[in-house]
Amino acid sequence: MTDLPGVELTLYPEDLPFFDGLERGELVVTWCDHCDDHVWPPRSHCIRCYAPVAGPRTLAGTGEIYSFAVVHRGEGAFAKRPPYVLAYVSLDGGPTIMANVVADDPGSLAVGARVRLRPRPTPATGRAGALFAVDPSA
Amino acid sequence: MTATPQAYVAGIYEHPQRAIDDKSLATVYLEIVAGVLADAGLSISDVDGFHTSLNPGGLPAMADLLGLSGVKHFDGTDLGGATYVSSLGTAARAIQAGDASVVLVVMAGLPRRGMFNRAAPGPHAIYELAHGSTLVGQYALAAQRHMHEFGTTRRDLAEIKVASSYHASFNPHAMLPKRVTLEEVLEQPPIAEPLHRMDCCVVSDGGGAFILVSEEVARSLGKPLVGVVAQAETTRNWNNGRLDLTHTGAIETGARAFAEAGLTPRDVDYASIYDSFTITVLLTLEDLGFCEKGQGGRFVRDGALLSPNGVLPLNTDGGGLSNNHPDMRGGMIRTIEAVRQLRGEAHPELQVPSCEVAVVHGSGFSLGARAMSATSILVRTS
Numbered sequence: 001m002t003d004l005p006g007v008e009l010t011l012y013p014e015d016l017p018f019f020d021g022l023e024r025g026e027l028v029v030t031w032c033d034h035c036d037d038h039v040w041p042p043r044s045h046c047i048r049c050y051a052p053v054a055g056p057r058t059l060a061g062t063g064e065i066y067s068f069a070v071v072h073r074g075e076g077a078f079a080k081r082p083p084y085v086l087a088y089v090s091l092d093g094g095p096t097i098m099a100n101v102v103a104d105d106p107g108s109l110a111v112g113a114r115v116r117l118r119p120r121p122t123p124a125t126g127r128a129g130a131l132f133a134v135d136p137s138a
Numbered sequence: 139m140t141a142t143p144q145a146y147v148a149g150i151y152e153h154p155q156r157a158i159d160d161k162s163l164a165t166v167y168l169e170i171v172a173g174v175l176a177d178a179g180l181s182i183s184d185v186d187g188f189h190t191s192l193n194p195g196g197l198p199a200m201a202d203l204l205g206l207s208g209v210k211h212f213d214g215t216d217l218g219g220a221t222y223v224s225s226l227g228t229a230a231r232a233i234q235a236g237d238a239s240v241v242l243v244v245m246a247g248l249p250r251r252g253m254f255n256r257a258a259p260g261p262h263a264i265y266e267l268a269h270g271s272t273l274v275g276q277y278a279l280a281a282q283r284h285m286h287e288f289g290t291t292r293r294d295l296a297e298i299k300v301a302s303s304y305h306a307s308f309n310p311h312a313m314l315p316k317r318v319t320l321e322e323v324l325e326q327p328p329i330a331e332p333l334h335r336m337d338c339c340v341v342s343d344g345g346g347a348f349i350l351v352s353e354e355v356a357r358s359l360g361k362p363l364v365g366v367v368a369q370a371e372t373t374r375n376w377n378n379g380r381l382d383l384t385h386t387g388a389i390e391t392g393a394r395a396f397a398e399a400g401l402t403p404r405d406v407d408y409a410s411i412y413d414s415f416t417i418t419v420l421l422t423l424e425d426l427g428f429c430e431k432g433q434g435g436r437f438v439r440d441g442a443l444l445s446p447n448g449v450l451p452l453n454t455d456g457g458g459l460s461n462n463h464p465d466m467r468g469g470m471i472r473t474i475e476a477v478r479q480l481r482g483e484a485h486p487e488l489q490v491p492s493c494e495v496a497v498v499h500g501s502g503f504s505l506g507a508r509a510m511s512a513t514s515i516l517v518r519t520s
Contacts, residue, residue, distance in 0.1 A: 004270070007268050007270075009268060010264070011264065037378075038378070040376065040378055041261075041262055041265045041376070047378055048378065066283065067279040067280070067383055068279070068282060069275045069276075069281075069282055069330045069331060069332070069333075070330065071270060071274075071275045071278075072327070072328045072331070073274070073330070074270045074272065075270075076270075077267075077270070078272075083328075086270060086271055086272075086276075086278075086279065087279070088383075094379065095379020095380070096376075096379050096381055100269050100270065111282060111283065111286035128268070129268030129270075130269070
């Protein structure tokens with residue numbers, strides 16, 4: 001289930017810290033120093049106070065599954081592939097973000113399960129999304 | 139006390155076809171408008187207000203196509219599946235303001251041949267595409283969370299499809315007119331677990347229209363009087379990384395609409411709730427106040443949604459799950475069936491006796507990510 005495709009994405013400056021961070025195995029979000037809060041998805045401005053964001057912040061890369069779905073009919077780059085797990089992961093000290101999840105023990109996949117960012121090999125084409133593994137020790 | 143109607147639905151028309159291979163979109167539109175004008179007893183020259191949504195060529199192409207020469211009020215808003223439910227309010231307000239007295243609201247689509255009238259991917263899209271997000275997958279995320287928080291089961295969701303199929307069995311135009319059992323629904327292949335095939339609405343061609351008019355025009359036409367007494371809209375989204383998949387915008391639109399109408403959920407005789415997926419209905423029923431949050435699974439059991447004897451007769455045409463789903467938007471056909479019930483023109487086996495109050499709710503885009511919500515309340519008056 002870790003065999004997820006790269007996806008061709010049009011990225012702008014505000015998107016690069018997140019996607020570049022994933023290639024280093026880091027979970028990076030944009031941050032508003034004025035509100036001392038994340039800004040998600042990554043943006044140039046805080047959508048609460050509208051100040052320009054200060055700079056990216058690297059989180060621990062751990063969290064828990066807010067919800068998950070086993071997608072059997074993917075589209076685009078995910079079409080005609082084995083079922084994969086689409087999820088929302090609530091990051092420790094950060095936002096709830098869309099991600100993929102893998103569970104080495106399929107029975108451990110559950111809402112509320114602890115997860116940790118799992119580094120993905122940089123795809124041959126396109127960009128890799130955020131992949132988390134169920135990890136009770138996370 | 140029930141509020142005074144702001145405007146009245148004078149005409150309705152639902153295109154009878156579900157798979158249209160041999161007609162242009164222009165022809166489908168003209169058939170629909172001919173149908174709604176005939177139902178209302180009006181002519182195209184009477185129309186002075188026009189609402190539609192995304193269309194090839196936009197509003198000027200539609201005005202040209204339909205021969206709309208005297209229109210003073212236009213609205214081409216796209217709220218996805220909440221569109222047209224929203225028009226009940228915006229057109230009514232235009233009528234109240236004197237901007238128009240006969241507003242044509244029309245939609246059509248041919249998605250079965252790949253024509254999709256939808257907005258281009260938004261600024262959030264890359265954060266979804268990177269993870270293989272699909273629309274069904276997003277609604278599955280909402281369903282899974284509800285199951286986790288409240289113990290809702292696939293069988294509970296299946297009850298919604300079973301009720302839909304029972305109603306569709308009386309509809310000669312329904313795309314899926316065969317009644318299905320709970321077991322049949324549960325046996326379907328998964329699309330995005332926990333949602334399986336029969337949790338999803340159909341993809342159909344077709345469309346529909348309604349005409350909203352002032353009280354003066356309505357009383358001149360001799361049709362049963364169906365009035366709009368309330369309408370509300372809102373949106374929900376990722377909320378800066380603090381999304382809530384178990385509470386939809388219907389919490390807000392329902393409360394506002396019932397307050398404006400001077401009514402409560404207990405007063406509702408019939409509900410038209412857009413059923414893009416079974417979970418859409420479950421969430422909406424809770425959020426409009428027909429049961430406590432989290433109790434939707436219990437509420438829909440034991441035939442609660444069946445007409446005429448259920449606690450809350452719902453989607454008596456079969457809804458998007460079994461009847462049709464033109465242009466991938468449910469708001470229009472939900473509105474039309476509510477008007478049929480209030481007029482007493484629903485199928486005789488499914489007509490709610492003395493139907494006086496109907497609620498119509500549309501959910502647009504995705505309840506699993508970002509959505510529009512619109513609630514309208516319609517009443518039969520004399």
